[in-house]
Amino acid sequence: MSCVQLEGINGLPKLQITAAKSVVEVYFHGATLTKYVANGKEIIYVSENAIFDGVKAIRGGVPLVFPQFSRPLASMPQHGFLRTASTWKLSSTTVLAPDEITVALTTSANEETLKYWPYQFNATFIITLSSTHLKYSLQIQNTDNNAFLCHTLLHTYIKVPSIHDITIKGFQNLSYIDKLSTSSLPVQETHAAVAFTSEVDRIYIDTPAQSIPDLDVAVEGKPYVRVSKRALRVTVDAFEDLPCDVVLWNPWVKKAGELADLGADNFPKFVCIEPGTVINWIPLEPQQILVLEQVLVPL
Numbered sequence: 001m002s003c004v005q006l007e008g009i010n011g012l013p014k015l016q017i018t019a020a021k022s023v024v025e026v027y028f029h030g031a032t033l034t035k036y037v038a039n040g041k042e043i044i045y046v047s048e049n050a051i052f053d054g055v056k057a058i059r060g061g062v063p064l065v066f067p068q069f070s071r072p073l074a075s076m077p078q079h080g081f082l083r084t085a086s087t088w089k090l091s092s093t094t095v096l097a098p099d100e101i102t103v104a105l106t107t108s109a110n111e112e113t114l115k116y117w118p119y120q121f122n123a124t125f126i127i128t129l130s131s132t133h134l135k136y137s138l139q140i141q142n143t144d145n146n147a148f149l150c151h152t153l154l155h156t157y158i159k160v161p162s163i164h165d166i167t168i169k170g171f172q173n174l175s176y177i178d179k180l181s182t183s184s185l186p187v188q189e190t191h192a193a194v195a196f197t198s199e200v201d202r203i204y205i206d207t208p209a210q211s212i213p214d215l216d217v218a219v220e221g222k223p224y225v226r227v228s229k230r231a232l233r234v235t236v237d238a239f240e241d242l243p244c245d246v247v248l249w250n251p252w253v254k255k256a257g258e259l260a261d262l263g264a265d266n267f268p269k270f271v272c273i274e275p276g277t278v279i280n281w282i283p284l285e286p287q288q289i290l291v292l293e294q295v296l297v298p299l
């Protein structure tokens with residue numbers, strides 16, 4: 001069990017975390033988790049054409065999205081500023097059990113973020129690796145004197161042998177917004193297992209009445225990885241579950257070709273399964289914490 005700092009691509013610093021036969025890597029740039037290998041199985045995808053220049057968001061891994069998803073506020077970059085922040089620092093490493101380790105990175109509001117968004121906050125990205133699974137959670141604390149509204153999302157790129165061969169169970173009967181449609185009305189998912197035959201860009205909506213269950217990804221019908229998620233708002237003496245939506249994205253050949261750091265040939269190699277609080281802006285009062293978590297269990 002260990003957590004060591006190494007030189008990554010182009011000399012960018014990264015942490016390598018190991019527990020039993022599992023390995024995780026996370027770049028300080030954006031606190032972007034770029035590798036999860038469990039018993040020799042690579043679960044996280046990073047584009048062969050990703051740009052590691054310490055400026056651009058890394059194409060792949062688990063980019064952290066906050067305080068906006070997409071670009072509702074044109075004054076701020078798409079998906080906010082955490083995924084490109086150069087201010088992330090290691091804040092703790094804790095061995096929890098013989099095969100379980102937790103590592104935390106933090107950053108907070110600074111000159112750069114205040115250019116886009118006038119609030120004080122602390123952000124912590126906590127990674128817990130064990131021999132059976134990987135859990136990571138983005139925690140945003142409002143350290144301002146005023147309440148703010150925000151989105152959060154974990155933009156996870158799951159590596160798959162081929163997008164043509166995978167199915168995902170768990171979405172049936174849920175409503176989703178199809179970002180590729182001109183209509184913004186929710187559509188109902190009818191498929192027991194979602195398959196991919198063209199570009200997909202959807203937000204599955206989590207509600208107390210219809211909560212999104214664990215999602216099971218299969219390759220040629222065989223279990224591959226289970227993806228679960230949770231969002232919470234924590235106050236001084238209580239917490240409440242928040243709706244946790246799930247974005248499902250694959251750009252397919254044309255859009256992948258338009259992204260220079262991805263490339264047309266690479267679209268079959270991943271599917272993005274992204275838990276987030278994105279359908280509604282979440283209000284956070286001073287001192288409250290929003291916790292957004294995802295668990296990957298290789299099957």
Ligand code: TA6
Pocket residue numbers: 057070078079155179201247249272274
């Ligand atoms: O999460 C899906 C999405 O919002 C898509 O609409 C797509 O544009 C993608 O994120 C990638 O965004 P990026 O800013 O990383 O190019």
